[in-house]
Structure formats: structure tokens, C-alpha cells
Amino acid sequence: MKRTFLLLLAAVITIFSGCKKNSAVPLGDNANSTPAAKKLTIAFLPKSKGNAYFVSCAKGAQRAADELGDKLIIDGPTDPDPARQNEIVENWITLGVDVIAAACENKEGISTALRKAQAKGIKVITYDADALPDARSFFVNQATPQGIGYSLMDEAARLCESNGEFAVITGSLTAENQVEWRKYVEERRAAAYPDMKNVSVQACDDLKDKAQSEATALMGAYPNLKLILSTTSLGVPGAAEAIKQAGKTGVVKNIGLGLPSENKRYVHDGVTQSVILWKTEDLGYLTVYAADALARSTLKPGDRTFRAGSLGEFQIEGDNIMLGKPFTFNKDNIDQFDF
Amino acid sequence: MNMDKHGSKNFLLRHETILFVALVAEWIFFDAVGHNFGTYDNSCDILRHSCEIGLLALAMTPIILTGGIDLSVGSLLGLCAILFGKFWRDAGMPIPVAAVCTIGIGALAGGFNASLIAWLRLPPLIVTLGTFSLFRGLAEAITHGVDTFTDFPNSFLFLGQERWLGIPSQAPIFIFAAIFFWLLVHRTTFGRSFRAIGFSPEGTRFAGLPVARRVAMVYVLAGIVSAIAAIIYTARLGQAKADAGTGYELFAITAVVLGGTSIFGGIGSIHGTVLGVAAIAVLHSGIAHALLPGEMAGMLTGVLLILALAGSILPKMISGLCARKSAPRLAKQIS
């Protein structure tokens, strides 16, 4: 026992004393290049790694990084534990990246880590889902949560002629941005469409198959259901399949947030009426351009507009860089997109 | 103990020693390959990230020693985290009082597991499978899935995020817990009874030991430790949510088994568990610093686990082979 203990103690002391002091050793070798031409390391954090939505964002991000000549690191949690994103950010801090672009699963939780990054001189920008304002310099906003929530509710009301029952399928009950979108859906409903009733909110744990089961149960439990609204991209195809199998195509309308590629089939079959999203690749592209500009100080707080490569100019409202408005994909235009 | 009789040769072949060597090799490898891996800041980060899992693994070790298992520790962490938030925010308790109440709840929950396992003698796997769902479900129900608790005072967040005397503030808690469990398992009669129960619960009962009480003790301890881990987790994140600690139980079990504790019970050590936690934490950090894909960490953990298991049965296989070789000689001696 004594031997083990002494050995352990010796090892711990060796390891800790052998540690180099963290001398902000940045990645890449830029000793000789001028500051403006320095190759930056941009760390890109999706909400979860295996999610097709973020894969699409990452594609745009990689394109931007290649155009700018920067190094892009993409890493994200593969399981739902809220602490994972923090750990990844903290690893990046010790790695010494130049700027972090994060889609935040937990607003307050991640801000803890992002503030630390800022304290170490790493620039922080958020996209898709924001952190607390003091933890980042800018938020690349594809559409405000209010815009998303209102668009969903407006589309739902349009399809239901402003009256009737509808149900919501969400990814998980705890995902904060979905909670926010639901809040705005409800706000819009109460203000503009009081004759519409939200009868139920079910979670599908971001699994298409579970969304299908939930939708089947919803249609059975609420026979007067007119529409199913999904705030997760996994919900729309799942609900569509359920509607199709129940033989209620056209009777129960199906809308939600989703990728055009996953929903083309159902939109053409008339099962899904519309899918709302934004150009995810553009979101990633814009984010990386903004991150790069932020790190090089060409993008500063107080700027009104920002130019991002081949995409052109974007408005900045306060500290939100606006990608634009949510886009509605339907039968008429869905074939034009391949993401 | 074997070590004293057979000296250094046995010591070198012990599971913990091999794991220790592997850990050092891992460290050296990632230090060379990774960027800024071997720095003091990163070591502190590794320590900070592995505190909660480490606590759970420490509590899991005596449970597995008794031949049981506890799949509910991760869910209990989530439940305790949101209850802590609720006590503080909605019931207006000061942080220390809320912490004590949370630990009380953790003990109660552990007691619930204990009553079913120790007194009703139900299989631990199933009971904790049920409480795995039940605790998480209660956490979701109490918060309606959406409620989170934030804006904790800075004095509390210090526990999870800052450094105290140069090391992460939660480290002393972990070190204290490690020492406590080490003493409990290796230096008290309780610890010996855990092993005995793991080897043979009936035999231990006939030997006069209060098996039910000892088994109950380890599950209640796990409940208390989960609550403490929940408080540290909340301080580290600055937020309490219902899905806190998802997946932690498997991580803890992996660390315990990696450390040489047999899942069947009876054999194992706390220092092995600590090494196991360290090995996994270093692996995850190293992969991130080497800019390799995160999934690789998971895959390598699986491979490491199988190697560790295979390695632990090697001595048995070797001695089995030797025994078979010497059997004819013995037979000659007897006849």
C-alpha cells in the first residue's frame, strides 16, 4: 500500500511540475507573417455533432474558412449532457484558439465558459442560439426567436384558417431555444389567433421514429386536430410519416422547422405543407466570416453593416448580425435547394 | 496481502500498476502530439472536468465491490441539481442551507434504492434501472422540462469555476472524498465486509455480519455523493437543468472497471478507480488537444475497457496454464 501511495504521489508531483506554464502558444506558426496575414484558428461549436442541420452549417463554415485561409476546428457534444459544451470550450481555451463561434445549448451555462475565453483574449461570437450578451461580442442571428415563433404560428394559422386545434412536437423539453420559440408561438397565438388552441406539446428526443409515434398518438387522442407543428427538424418527417400512415394526408397539416432535403418527398406528396428554415450553409459561412473579422478587429462593436465574402452585406442590429428572415420552403420552391 | 509475500514482482503485474503506466504513457503521448496539452492550465481543467464523474466513480466502487450496481447516479445528479436550484430560488434558502437539504434528498433517494435492494433483496440492476427513469422523470416533471435555475451568487460559483490556492476549488472536495472512500474501503472493517459480501453474500450473512445494513450503507453513500456532485456541477456550469448528468453513470462504471474492480464484486480498489477516472479524463482532453475528432475518445475508451478486462484475466489464464502443466507432477507425488 505504502509503495502505491508513494508512487502515485511521485507521479502527481512530476506531472504538475513538468507542466509548462501556459504561455499563450497559439496554433499555427505565424512568427514571420504580418498580423493582417496571420492564419487564424477558428473554433466552431455546434449544438450537437451528429445533427444534419449543423453539418450543413459546418459546410458553409468550412467554405468560408477555406476562402479566408483560416484553420477551422469543429467539435461538438455527441450526447445530451449540458456540461459537454463547456468542457469543449475550456479545452479550446487551453488550446489557444483565436476565436470561438458557438451555438449555445444552455444560455447561462455556456456563458460561464465563454466569459473565461474572453478573459483570456479569445474572441467569442455566437450563432443559431445565443449566449448571455456579456459573454460574446456578436450574435449571428438567422432570425430572431420572435421571428421564428411568429412565422411558425402565422403559417399554422394560414393553413388552419385561424381556428382549430393544433399540437406541437419539440425536440427535447429542455432545449432552451426551442422553449423560447414555443413561447413566441404561444404569444402570437394569444395575440392574433385566439380561436386556435394548442392542445399538447410532446417531445421526441430528437428522434424521427419517436416523433412518428408521438404524432400517431396525438392524432388519435385529439380527433379534431388540424395541424402538427414541429420545432425540431427531426419532428417534421416523423410527423409526416405518421400522418401518411394514418391516412390523414391533407386533413392534418404538417409544418415545422426543417431541412428541405429531409422533407422534399413529403412536401411533394402533399403531406407536409411547408418547412421553415433559413439557409444553413449561409449561416455557417457568415459566422466564420464574422469570426475572422472580429479576431482581426475589422468588425467592431457599433458597426452597422458587415460584408461577408460572396454573400454580400448584412445588417447589424445592436450586436446581432442578421442573416435575414426565416424562409418558407414549400412545393413551389423546395427543389431549388439541396441542403 | 499478496504483495508482502511475493514482493515487487506481484506489484509490477498488478492491474493498478499497469494502468498507472498506461496513464503516464498516455500523458507523455498527448503532451507530444497535442497543442498546449501538458500545461498547468490544462491539468487544472482536466481536474475540474472530472470532479463530478470522479465523485460518482468513487461512490460506485464500494457498490460494485458488494456485487451490486447503481445506474441511477446520473439521474439523481440531475434531480438533486434542480432541487438545489429550487430550494435556493423558490424556497429562498441561503446556499449552504439549500446544499444541506439537497444532500438530505440525495441520502433519501439513495435510501430508496437501498430499501429495495438491501431489504427486499431485489436485483440492483433492475431497481436502479427503474430509479434511473424515475429520478430523471421527477426532475423533468418538477421543472416541467423547461425550468432552469441560474444567476447564482458569485461566492457560490467560485466553487465550480475559480481556483483556490492554485488548484480548482472543487478539487479539495474530490481529494477529501477520495481519501474518505480509500480509508473506508481499505482500512475499515466496513470495507472488508463489502468485499466479503461481493464474494459471497450468504456466507457473509452466516458469518454474522449485518449484510443488509452494509449494502444499504453503500447506496445511501452513493446518494449523498450524487447530491454533492450535483452542487459542484451546478457551480461549474452556473446553471441547473433537469438533464444534468446524462450519461454519467456509464462513465463512472467504465472508470471503476477500468481501475481493476471486478463487476462481479469482491475485488477492487479505490486507487484503481481514481486512476481509471484519470485515464479517461486525460484521454478526452488529449484527443481534443490533438485536434482529433471527439468520437475517437469514445471509441478508444471502449477499446481501453476491453483491453483492461482482457488484461485482468491474463494472470488467471497464465496460472491456469501453469497449473495444468504441473498437474502430472502432483499426481505422481500423490500416487
Added chain:
Amino acid sequence: MKKYFRELSVAATLAILLLALAIFAPPFFQPQPLLSLVTREAPTLVVACGMALVIICRQIDISVGSMFAMCSVCAGLFAAMHWPLALVAAASVLIGAMFGAFNGALVAGLGLPSIVVTLATMVTWREGLRWLRQGVWVDLPNGVQWFGLPQMAGQWTLAVFALAILIFLALAMKYLSAGRFIYAVGSDAEAARLAGIRPRLTTFLVFVFLGALVGFAATMNMAQSPQVDPNSGTGLELKVIAAVVVGGVAISGGRGNLWGVFAGLLLLACISPAVTYLHIEAFWGKAMQGAIILLAVVADGLRGRKIFNHG
């Protein structure tokens, strides 16, 4: 009667739940949603049958979820390459059997504890698949869904497949000597060995069989929608183990039968839709599931204690 106490009590609980639904939510019993529910759960039933065999053999396999995902994606990719469906199914079964064989070799061959081995393989396959697919779905060509049959026929086909497997295995476990061997090895491997059974071979084959069933279940799942989600199968192991255990199979091996597993699976599968139909808030679902598992096990324990005290 006493011998089947557990199975009957699970069936009774299921009956009570169905009664509550009949009174408070009669729409639950409409034919089309019910058929959809049954079809959705058919692959899970197949996996549960395999898992029951493994648990009766005193082992466990928590990697079934990851195996299921792997087989689903492989089956989807083969189908997307326009292989004939029979070949796709065969390939999926073969791949599942290979994974099962890997687990079995480590458990039976090296004597490693099954829970840890399958924990390791679960993590490894899951992370490996995530890395390879990066969450991208597999688009299936037309004609794969429902095996190219009209929807109702396809759903009935899948349901019948699952029930056929259940009935075949339930009878096999009772009347075939191979089934008896599994019970024997599960109750006492050493005694079985002395009786002439080969416990290591039996254990190995049981894992292979579970893998094969998982592969088949993956094909059944693939045939239900036009796309394959690589995250399918998440949480499958917990669902299946819970169903098996609630259905009366002892985790210590040697006891239990597949009819109980069937009842257990139906009970657990009905909880989630019941929550929706009874207009209960969604966040109570998990708590209810945990409570039911505990109730089932506690009832067993109390009954066992009574017998122990009186016997």
C-alpha cells in the same frame, strides 16, 4: 397459476391500463393508430425476444441499441444501392450476427463480464457510427417501404413477422433441447457442463442469435419509413431490458418466459401513448415508466419474501 404469477400480474396491469384508456380515452382503440403502434413496436419485440434469451442465460447485452443503429444504416445503404430486399435483410442479419459474435467471443471465450464488454462495444460502435455518418440520413428508394406492398399489408406483414418470431421462440424455449440448454446454463453453468451441455458454446451462440435478431429488427424498422435515421436505436437497450425484466425474466438467469416479455413490452409501449391520450403532460412519461418498472419488480420481491418467510 403460481408459476406464472409474474406474467399474469403484468398482464393484469396492462389490462387495467387498457381499461383506463377504454373509459377515459376510447379513441386509443381505433384500428389504424393501434396497428401503427403495433408495427412501430414490432422490431422492439424481436430484439426483446433475443435479449430475454441472453438474460435467461445469465448474461446481458447493453449494446443492442448501437448494433441496431449500425445494422439500420447498413441495411439502408444496401437498399439505396438497389439490392433486392431479401438480400438486404440477409446482409443485415449477418452484420448483426457478426457484432453478436464479437460480444460472444469476448464473453464466452475469454470469460469477461458481459455487462462491461457490451458497455465497451456499445460506446465504440455508437461513436464509430456517429463519426462515419455525421448524422446524415440514408434516403431509401421507392419500393423499400413496406416491402413495396400497400401500407396496410406491409404493416400487417411486419406485425405477423414479429409475432411469428415470438411464438416460435417461446415454443422453442419450451420444447427444443436448445431452449432447455439456455435455461440450464443460466441457472447453473457448472452443473450444465457436468450434465454434458457446453456452456461456453451456448453462451456464444446466444449472443450471436441476439445479434442476428437485432439485424432482422433493423430491417423491419427500415421498411417502415423512406429514410433511415442513424440515431435510431437510441435508448433501445433500456427499453428492451426493462420490458424483459418487467415481464418476469430473472436477471440472475434461469427463469422467465417470452410470454411475460410480450406482456411487459406491451405495457411499457403503451405508457407513452397513454400519456398523450389521457391528456397528461408529456414530462410525466419518464417518471411513470420508472414507477412501473419498480412496481413490477417490487411486487415480485414482496411475493418472493412471503414465500421465503413461509417456506
